[in-house]
Amino acid sequence: MARPRKDVKFPHRGINGNGKPRRPSTSMSEISENNSEPGSPTRNGAAPRPATPLVDPQPQSEYEKKKANFITRTIWTLVMIAGFFWSMFAGHIYLIIVVTAVQIISFKEVIAISNVPSRARSLRFTKSLNWYFLGSTMYFLYGESVIYYFKHILLVDRVLLPLATHHRFISFMLYIIGFIFFVISLQKGHYKFQFTQFAWSHIALFLIVGQAHFVINNIFEGMIWFFLPVSMVITNDIFAYLCGITFGRTPLIKISPKKTWEGFLGAWFFTIIWGVSLTSFMIRSSYFICPVNDLGANLWTGLECKPNPVFIAHQYTLPVPLPTWTHLPSTFSIAPVQFHVLALATFASLIAPFGGFFASGLKRTFKIKDFGDSIPGHGGMTDRMDCQFIMGSIAFMYYSSFIAVNNTTVGGVLEMAITGLTPEEQLEVVKILGKHLVNQDVLSPKVRIHSFTFCFCC
Incomplete structure (x- = not known):
């Protein structure tokens, strides 16, 4: 049996046969093979496979990123459009659920802007209070709408009657409970953060939940008062972009440098055209013009009501006859609602965009690009609804002031008889x-x- 030789030194793993240092290998196989030499047999005697070097993936080019984002944005746009029309045709209750979900997501995004995660974790009641105030506010606003539109149902029910007659007091006490709990939860060293969150949550309640309440009232008053303002804002946004990139030259506002006067005014014109055309179609269906009297109704079952006079065509004569060579009549028939559409289109073009400008200023203040990532390719829900909330409020105020017909209703008579x-x-x-x-x-x-x-x- 041969004896082992003495003074035999094996070359170091980091030195090759020529005495020069080896280049470190980036192959993971060399690390995971129990530090075996290259080419040495494995435990079962088989020669190992040659190591395959890992190749770093090439970073996406700017074009590929924009293409992928465009595809994602387009897919989710189609999904949102399909979901919106399905809920609108399926019935008012489904549309109310969608609006409720939108306002909850938007509230969450706005609250998260000023949230400091480390402090929010140490103050466990901060987030809970935000959601409590949201729930109590929604209870108050939704209750007001339900009581107003369904008095004839609530005021004759033994269980619901106390909730309806004392709704405002119950809502106020719910808020007071949250207020007291906030004061009790104040902790030394966190006063500024807690009061900031308290104020910020109330701002979000006013800007989002309060305005969403008017949007829901628009649904109750008739589907047309919901869909018409929403579609006008979308149309205005599209044509402001198209007109801006086509012939926009003059900057409109510093807080949004890409907006131009040409795009602003061009979008106004096309929004009026869209509003007049859509209204001519919608006033033919009672499902769109009738106030809600049956939450189970949908597009196929329809609704029955006495139409508001603004939907009935009237004869109008021009104060000055047109010249005979124009071959145009001086008398024409048109529904008065078309004149109101001109005002709503003006609001959608000249005022609603300032909701977007306000949101842009808010994002610049906190140095964020989007309010969140709730909608892939679009950013947050608030990024898509910043103009819709203010337009919904404008539409309800305008409808209440110039269009609504105040008739005696069964619910109104019951309210006076029962409460007085x-x-x-x-x-x-x-x-x-x-x-x-x-x-x-x-x-x-x-x-x-x-x-x-x-x-x-x-």
């Missing part, structure tokens, strides 16, 4: 109303209601 009269006086109202219906041959002289028999002829 004693039970004995309410019973007297029923008897008087019954006598009137008997005289009109609508009711029999004797009517049995549950266990009570009313004799209206006595």
